[in-house]
Amino acid sequence: MSRKTAIIIGSGIGGLALGVRLQSLGFNTTIFEKLDSPGGRAYVRRVDGFTFDMGPTVITVPHLIEELFSLERDAAALAEPDFPEQILDPNNRIKTGVSGGPNTSKYVKIIPILPFYRIYFDDGTHFDYDGDPDNTRRQIEAIAPEDLPGYERFHAAAKGIFDRGFIDLGHTYFGDALSMLKIAPDLVKLDAIRPLFSFVKRYFKSPKLQQVFSFETLLIGGNPLKVPAIYAMLHFIEKTWGIHFAMGGTGALVSGLAHKFQELGGVIHYNSEVNHIDVVGNSFSRRVAKGVTLADGAYYAADLVASNGDYANTYMKLIDAKYRLINQDARVKFAKQSMSIMVIYFGFKAEGLNLNLRHHCIILGPRYEGLMRDIFDAKILSQDFCQYLHIPTLTDPSLAPPGHHAAYTLIPVPNNASGLDWSKLGEPLADKALTFLEERGYIPELRARLAHKSFITPDYFETTLNSYLGNGFGVEPVLTQSAFFRPHNRSEDIANLYLVGANTQPGGGTPAVMMSAKITAREIAKDFDVSDAIVNGVGGIRVTAR
Numbered sequence: 147m148s149r150k151t152a153i154i155i156g157s158g159i160g161g162l163a164l165g166v167r168l169q170s171l172g173f174n175t176t177i178f179e180k181l182d183s184p185g186g187r188a189y190v191r192r193v194d195g196f197t198f199d200m201g202p203t204v205i206t207v208p209h210l211i212e213e214l215f216s217l218e219r220d221a222a223a224l225a226e227p228d229f230p231e232q233i234l235d236p237n238n239r240i241k242t243g244v245s246g247g248p249n250t251s252k253y254v255k256i257i258p259i260l261p262f263y264r265i266y267f268d269d270g271t272h273f274d275y276d277g278d279p280d281n282t283r284r285q286i287e288a289i290a291p292e293d294l295p296g297y298e299r300f301h302a303a304a305k306g307i308f309d310r311g312f313i314d315l316g317h318t319y320f321g322d323a324l325s326m327l328k329i330a331p332d333l334v335k336l337d338a339i340r341p342l343f344s345f346v347k348r349y350f351k352s353p354k355l356q357q358v359f360s361f362e363t364l365l366i367g368g369n370p371l372k373v374p375a376i377y378a379m380l381h382f383i384e385k386t387w388g389i390h391f392a393m394g395g396t397g398a399l400v401s402g403l404a405h406k407f408q409e410l411g412g413v414i415h416y417n418s419e420v421n422h423i424d425v426v427g428n429s430f431s432r433r434v435a436k437g438v439t440l441a442d443g444a445y446y447a448a449d450l451v452a453s454n455g456d457y458a459n460t461y462m463k464l465i466d467a468k469y470r471l472i473n474q475d476a477r478v479k480f481a482k483q484s485m486s487i488m489v490i491y492f493g494f495k496a497e498g499l500n501l502n503l504r505h506h507c508i509i510l511g512p513r514y515e516g517l518m519r520d521i522f523d524a525k526i527l528s529q530d531f532c533q534y535l536h537i538p539t540l541t542d543p544s545l546a547p548p549g550h551h552a553a554y555t556l557i558p559v560p561n562n563a564s565g566l567d568w569s570k571l572g573e574p575l576a577d578k579a580l581t582f583l584e585e586r587g588y589i590p591e592l593r594a595r596l597a598h599k600s601f602i603t604p605d606y607f608e609t610t611l612n613s614y615l616g617n618g619f620g621v622e623p624v625l626t627q628s629a630f631f632r633p634h635n636r637s638e639d640i641a642n643l644y645l646v647g648a649n650t651q652p653g654g655g656t657p658a659v660m661m662s663a664k665i666t667a668r669e670i671a672k673d674f675d676v677s678d679a680i681v682n683g684v685g686g687i688r689v690t691a692r
């Protein structure tokens with residue numbers, strides 16, 4: 147029996163994870179990637195002896211990674227529990243030894259990072275968040291003792307949301323409105339629908355603590371003032387399984403996934419941009435994806451096509467309008483795109499420096515709510531900003547030449563619906579951010595010590611990563627774009643067309659895109675009637691067309 151063939155457009159973490167899963171389901175899978183190496187947002191920039199992860203740096207839920215590295219050819223385990231007992235301590239405490247796992251460690255070494263984040267306030271004081279309730283209580287007491295009872299209640303509320311929203315429903319595919327309606331009462335009961343910032347304000351009076359317990363959504367493109375409080379689960383996810391770092395950088399994890407995919411027989415073509423998804427049928431008959439055409443005109447046929455690319459770009463640029471009844475241009479354009487970011491990559495001489503920083507630093511600005519409104523609503527570039535400063539060489543010196551540090555600082559900015567001209571604004575903002583780090587004493591004499599500086603702006607996301615309006619994180623995670631209302635992993639318009647990654651269910655961030663790969667693989671397994679034997683992981687293969 148000949149195997150069914152699959153094409154995946156894009157080798158982001160979601161595309162690679164889906165590739166691994168499809169190989170384990172018995173498909174012959176080919177990935178076409180526009181860039182010259184894998185990772186997408188997790189692409190690696192190697193320059194002047196420095197290694198910079200361009201995107202994700204905070205690794206959570208390492209069990210999801212271990213699961214991917216444990217898959218074998220023709221032996222998918224889609225029906226096993228998503229969160230087996232050995233990784234879910236009944237008290238939801240971090241378990242030692244979950245960082246790597248035996249299969250992960252064959253490809254990449256993953257270690258825990260403490261504290262998770264050092265959060266600096268504009269007055270120079272800081273909060274070290276490490277998930278340890280006692281440490282957290284001690285620091286709350288120092289800032290606002292009156293908020294201690296609020297913390298206990300917040301903790302309990304966030305746990306309720308984590309248990310239902312992540313453990314029970316994290317891998318659920320909301321393919322129809324009914325599936326959404328079924329969970330709506332639970333979400334209301336858990337108060338998970340109200341905006342996160344308003345939820346957090348119910349428990350904390352101190353503006354500093356309100357920021358500490360809401361900023362995390364910015365790392366996946368969500369406005370704390372607008373994302374639903376279901377995202378309070380992030381706090382609990384971090385607390386439960388910790389925050390981790392891949393030695394060698396996130397790029398080492400990406401390379402590991404690409405190797406795993408190839409070891410399972412998958413094929414990746416780099417420098418291969420897909421220009422067109424070829425569809426047959428018409429608005430009156432069943433429309434079926436048949437293959438893809440690359441920018442150089444080469445045509446590849448397959449039994450199914452999955453796009454790991456941007457949602458808006460996939461539908462509006464790759465598929466002729468006549469095949470799209472649901473995802474028409476007007477609907478796609480109506481979707482809210484996430485904010486964008488400016489990221490400045492820099493290397494500096496470490497000699498004689500006594501850095502009092504941590505691996506992950508959040509540097510908050512003088513304003514929080516006002517700044518969020520400027521970025522997400524008014525779409526203007528404010529004079530003030532907040533930053534996420536990443537210094538991986540505090541953990542892994544191999545990422546810089548001897549005697550140097552490698553770092554990046556990330557500044558949330560409006561997406562390109564703003565009309566801002568980044569060719570003029572980029573350089574001054576990069577200089578302003580580095581000057582700020584020097585003058586506020588975070589990195590003394592930074593400009594004199596500088597050995598490398600480069601940056602990306604929203605234009606990089608728009609032109610290099612093909613992301614509509616230069617969005618940094620896909621469609622914005624707001625209530626009206628969550629679960630059933632988020633772009634569907636199984637196309638509503640075209641049979642045998644699937645989506646995977648940050649734009650789809652359940653959402654953005656590296657754990658979520660790995661979960662989206664599992665959700666998409668499950669839909670494919672159903673559609674192609676992959677036998678129960680393989681879904682249950684006991685071997686054997688029978689793949690028939692739907």
Ligand SMILES: Cc1cc2nc3c(=O)[nH]c(=O)nc-3n(C[C@H](O)[C@H](O)[C@H](O)COP(=O)(O)OP(=O)(O)OC[C@H]3O[C@@H](n4cnc5c(N)ncnc54)[C@H](O)[C@@H]3O)c2cc1C
Nearest residue numbers: 156158160180186187201202203204420455647648655656
């Ligand atoms: C700066 C930054 C920091 C972040 N930090 C974190 C973090 O610390 N922790 C965390 O969990 N998440 C973080 N995120 C979010 C996380 O990186 C993303 O959610 C995730 O990596 C997205 O993966 P993806 O699979 O959806 O695809 P992407 O990474 O978006 O990859 C899509 C791929 O498709 C390719 N492609 C697009 N169109 C085509 C085409 N037509 N033909 C061929 N190829 C195409 C692109 O080149 C790209 O390689 C961060 C994101 C950014 C930008």
